[in-house]
Amino acid sequence: MSPPSTLVWFRNDLRLADNPALWEAVERGAPVVPVFIMQEAGEKYGSPGGAGRWWLHYSLHSLDADLRRAGSRLIVRTGDPLSVLRQVAEECHAEAVFWNRRYEPAAVACDAEVKAEFRARGLTIESFNGSLLYEPWQVLNQEEKPYRVFTPFWKACLALREPGSPLPEPAHIPAPEIWPVSLPIEQLHLEPKIGWAQGLRAAWTPGSEGAGGNLGVFLDEALEGYETGRDRPDRQGTSRLSPYLRFGEISPRQVWRAVREFSKNEARTRLAGSAQAFLRQLGWREFAYYLLFHFPYTPDQPLDGNFAAFPWREDREALTAWQKGRTGYPYIDAGMRELWHTGWMHNRARMGVASFLVKDLLIPWQAGAAWFWDTLVDADLANNTLGWQWTAGCGADAAPYFRVFNPVSQGEKFDPEGRYVRAWVPELANLPGRWIHKPWEAPERELKKAGVELGKDYPYPMVDHAAARLRALELYQNLKKPS
Numbered sequence: 001m002s003p004p005s006t007l008v009w010f011r012n013d014l015r016l017a018d019n020p021a022l023w024e025a026v027e028r029g030a031p032v033v034p035v036f037i038m039q040e041a042g043e044k045y046g047s048p049g050g051a052g053r054w055w056l057h058y059s060l061h062s063l064d065a066d067l068r069r070a071g072s073r074l075i076v077r078t079g080d081p082l083s084v085l086r087q088v089a090e091e092c093h094a095e096a097v098f099w100n101r102r103y104e105p106a107a108v109a110c111d112a113e114v115k116a117e118f119r120a121r122g123l124t125i126e127s128f129n130g131s132l133l134y135e136p137w138q139v140l141n142q143e144e145k146p147y148r149v150f151t152p153f154w155k156a157c158l159a160l161r162e163p164g165s166p167l168p169e170p171a172h173i174p175a176p177e178i179w180p181v182s183l184p185i186e187q188l189h190l191e192p193k194i195g196w197a198q199g200l201r202a203a204w205t206p207g208s209e210g211a212g213g214n215l216g217v218f219l220d221e222a223l224e225g226y227e228t229g230r231d232r233p234d235r236q237g238t239s240r241l242s243p244y245l246r247f248g249e250i251s252p253r254q255v256w257r258a259v260r261e262f263s264k265n266e267a268r269t270r271l272a273g274s275a276q277a278f279l280r281q282l283g284w285r286e287f288a289y290y291l292l293f294h295f296p297y298t299p300d301q302p303l304d305g306n307f308a309a310f311p312w313r314e315d316r317e318a319l320t321a322w323q324k325g326r327t328g329y330p331y332i333d334a335g336m337r338e339l340w341h342t343g344w345m346h347n348r349a350r351m352g353v354a355s356f357l358v359k360d361l362l363i364p365w366q367a368g369a370a371w372f373w374d375t376l377v378d379a380d381l382a383n384n385t386l387g388w389q390w391t392a393g394c395g396a397d398a399a400p401y402f403r404v405f406n407p408v409s410q411g412e413k414f415d416p417e418g419r420y421v422r423a424w425v426p427e428l429a430n431l432p433g434r435w436i437h438k439p440w441e442a443p444e445r446e447l448k449k450a451g452v453e454l455g456k457d458y459p460y461p462m463v464d465h466a467a468a469r470l471r472a473l474e475l476y477q478n479l480k481k482p483s
């Protein structure tokens with residue numbers, strides 16, 4: 001009989017470096033069996049959407065290659081985690097199971113069930129913090145209740161302590177004498193059958209190496225001036241680390257440390273403000289996980305209960321026009337098409353398209369969140385829920401309900417030369433900057449010169465924004481009135 005081993009259950013932590021569960025398992029000295037379990041369907045948002053599945057396919061390959069370099073490999077299985085873990089634990093005589101914690105409601109319940117059963121069987125079960133800078137239960141207000149506003153939350157986090165140094169990669173991972181059987185990753189059928197993922201392939205390199213590459217480029221080229229650069233969808237002014245953080249190919253602690261070290265260098269003291277602004281965004285990620293943990297109903301229900309009665313409209317045709325980037329508002333359409341082609345959308349554009357869906361079209365934020373879930377490579381239950389509830393005005397620290405983004409002036413402000421629109425809405429590429437965000441106001445001769453026939457090459461606006469804004473404000477105001 002082979003000696004007892006330690007199972008390391010990989011989930012949203014597909015990396016070797018700064019992986020406390022893996023590190024501690026290796027420290028125990030027994031053979032380590034890394035396991036990934038693909039859980040199909042069942043729970044809503046229980047498994048990744050289409051773009052996330054594409055990402056996961058490559059990420060698992062990358063993790064397996066990294067493990068093999070350290071003398072190990074990834075055991076891939078499908079099914080209900082408890083039954084699969086039971087089976088693998090028996091096959092390799094496991095006496096311990098280690099993992100890094102998750103915070104999504106269904107995952108928390110699943111992990112609690114696994115923990116209870118394995119403990120009852122006498123196995124050692126240990127969980128670690130591999131995904132957050134601060135645990136959600138560490139930070140409470142003076143009444144011992146969770147914060148609902150970002151700034152005091154983040155202040156309380158920073159008062160605890162500065163995130164520590166990341167753990168290194170284990171140089172060697174002890175292997176069992178006989179490996180349990182693994183499914184080939186291809187057999188998970190994560191890659192889409194149709195050619196839809198070409199744009200994703202061109203835009204991304206999933207895996208820890210890709211994460212390190214994006215972090216390096218960000219530090220060298222975009223950290224300086226991040227405070228303002230981050231607001232420009234027409235530039236590469238942000239880190240594009242979100243899918244890597246989502247799948248744990250890089251940890252927030254690694255990112256935090258890298259930014260702190262880089263900006264601490266004497267020759268780069270000018271970067272202190274930019275670094276602060278960037279680290280604050282990691283704080284928003286923390287806040288999103290914090291809220292999801294403390295208010296687990298929020299992926300479906302508004303945090304502000306008043307909004308449960310909001311008279312949303314059901315309009316399939318309008319939802320499809322929005323999804324396809326054919327609203328007639330170039331800035332909105334550019335965002336939606338960037339999303340479809342690359343699996344990612346700039347944060348400013350996300351705010352704009354989300355506001356358009358919930359306020360101009362009065363379509364429920366949950367429908368937008370579901371589309372993002374399926375199309376974003378970084379689709380993340382915590383961040384997506386926060387982003388949509390914030391925009392709809394029904395979440396924590398929400399945008400005031402009367403703030404309705406104007407799709408024209410947002411474009412003019414954050415894409416002043418129209419480069420973002422030209423890149424993603426090529427049918428308008430030859431339109432002069434003056435009209436690029438409002439082609440319906442362009443004189444007929446300008447449209448002709450640019451080769452645009454409105455209503456044929458590019459749609460007229462599907463709603464009149466000024467009228468839609470007033471309609472939304474009235475409905476939102478009624479909601480606030482005591483009945």
Ligand SMILES: Cc1cc2nc3c(=O)[nH]c(=O)nc-3n(C[C@H](O)[C@H](O)[C@H](O)COP(=O)(O)OP(=O)(O)OC[C@H]3O[C@@H](n4cnc5c(N)ncnc54)[C@H](O)[C@@H]3O)c2cc1C
Nearest residue numbers: 238239240241242281284285347350378379380383384387
């Ligand atoms: C409607 C809506 C839906 C969103 N859905 C998601 C989602 O599913 N997954 C996701 O990761 N982000 C989501 N965001 C937040 C944000 O748009 C992305 O995190 C950001 O655009 C990722 O790009 P980046 O890595 O270049 O960001 P950077 O500006 O480089 O920021 C670094 C990291 O900080 C975190 N971060 C930055 N901004 C936010 C934010 N507003 N909220 C929470 N975390 C943030 C991310 O982890 C990000 O990778 C959503 C925002 C909105 C308005």
